[in-house]
Amino acid sequence: MQSLFKLTREMELKLHALLAEVQELKNKAQELEEENSRLRKDLAALYREGLGGDGADSGVPHKGFFNLLGLYDHNFHICNAYFGRKRSGDCLFCMAFLRKEQEPQLGSGT
Template structure:
């Protein structure tokens, strides 16, 4: 084998190895960035899950402390009142003029619920 051919072959091989080394360094840099980004996203994801759990528990606690809904009969009285009729024992059944408010009616509909608190 010719020394010059051997030297040229060695030089080409050295160039390829050098190129592969550069490619490996680039891949390593990108891999490091991806690992760092993945770790950051995992931490952020866990914080968001914790926040969602906290908010869900808070919503459940608020729902447990919320006032119970009105009974069916009170809902019927409320509907009559909204339709423009008195539901109080003072003016029961008469029309409310210009949809004016009536404290007696409001007390009949909502009064006992507010006194429970």
């Protein structure tokens, strides 16, 4: 009976260690999500700053771009394949679309 108690105690200790590790992973995931959110906001601010100084004649595309960027920041797809659907992570199609929309505007400013 002593060995059964000892095995149960060892299993309990391992479960506590595993629970602590899972909690640590959850905390790290939350930190990373907060950092990701902060970086997205910083990126959006940089886009706004970079596009704001190009001139008033191209104001309409900027507004549309910012609207799409806002949709993407609110976890919606902006790519033609899944437009308007909720997304659970980053979408390469959406990111490529944002990059494609941004490149001509950056090129015209230099």
